[in-house]
Amino acid sequence: MNFRGNSFISTTKVISMAAPAKVNLYLNVIGKLNETYHELDSLVGFATYGDKVSVKNCEDFRLEISGPFAKMLPPEKNNLVIKAAKELARETNYAGGACIQLVKNLPISSGIGGGSADAAATLKALNRLWGIKLNKEDLMTVGLKLGSDVPVCVNGKPARIGGRGEKVSSFEGFPKCGILLVNPRVPIPTTDVFKTFHGKYSNHVEIPKINDIETLIEFLSIQKNDLQETSIKIAPILQVILNILSDEPNCRLARVSGSGATCFGIFNDEHSAALSASAISSRYKEWWLKPTQLSN
Structure with missing residues (x-):
């Protein structure tokens, strides 16, 4: 919908x-x-x-x-x-x-x-x-x-x-861009991830003014998801998804969202995300994939 x-x-x-x-x-x-x-x-x-x-x-x-x-x-x-x-x-x-x-x-x-x-x-x-x-x-x-x-x-x-x-x-001025959501149909309760998380704590970061996708990708590429490693330990299939997204020619960045199990890839537009969704779904029919947009 x-x-x-x-x-x-x-x-x-x-x-x-x-x-x-x-x-x-x-x-x-x-x-x-x-x-x-x-x-x-x-x-x-x-x-x-x-x-x-x-x-x-x-x-x-x-x-x-x-x-x-x-x-x-x-x-x-x-x-x-x-x-x-x-x-x-x-x-x-x-x-x-x-x-x-x-x-x-x-x-x-x-x-x-x-x-x-x-x-x-x-x-x-x-x-x-x-x-x-x-x-x-x-x-x-x-x-x-x-x-x-x-x-x-x-x-x-x-x-x-x-x-x-x-x-x-x-956050004002957020750029519109394509995004591909990929979920292996493996639920990961948030409480399980936080109970398992024993990583190093991070500091607050300074977010620059972001008004285009190039600035967004430049900023996000030096950031991370502190829960990602823990989520992958719970569901190793997430690393497979991240590798596949990263290999897509038009994917600008791939990451786990929150505690997982949904991963996302950022694209310049929804059409590019849809092309990758079609290619991936032909090989991994059991996964849930949704190409869409990040709203501004």
Whole structure:
């Protein structure tokens, strides 16, 4: 499901919201904040492809899931979408409910923020449906209670994140470029990666002004993903994917996003990404591949 905007409203009081894939272009682990969370520094972009959340008023809370990855999601009561709806109702003393439809296009536990993006889209859609009128900062505060990646997904724009995810600074002038998302259909829970991570901590980096793809690639090429080595140890197939992406003639940079298992390659445009997707999928039919764009 492709989309170029963020929301669509119908006259039947059904509000639909895009839940785009989140991509960690670089990710530094700065240290431990406490026994539960690490301090992170990351530049985050969003694809023009992802899940979709639709909401309408109901007396209670209901969730209907469709899409290619629907069967891999947890039971309704444990789904982050339902948790987001109930948390927003609790925070605002809203007495009603919501019927929620989720179209699950993104792989599960894949490092591209699928669950967090779904929760963020739910918060934004219900905020509009219920007429609550919370501002973006308030929605981000609610989102942090649901997960560290939810605030930046509520923001929905290229951003630098810090802390455990609560520090979100929008990144202006981000260049549009092609990106190829590749997932081996091997879920990697984020908690497993952080529990296994014993690498050296990194420092914060200075990000230059980035307004074209050449500057973006030049900057990212001297950055890294501190979790990548750990993710590869858990799922060695990721190294195979990175090697294949790097060998593609038009791929400018290949990296693991977040804790994996999704890898990405950056291209000058979506057409170049699509050509590589076609070539790779002909050899590795079991993998999930999606050529798309990084939105600016």
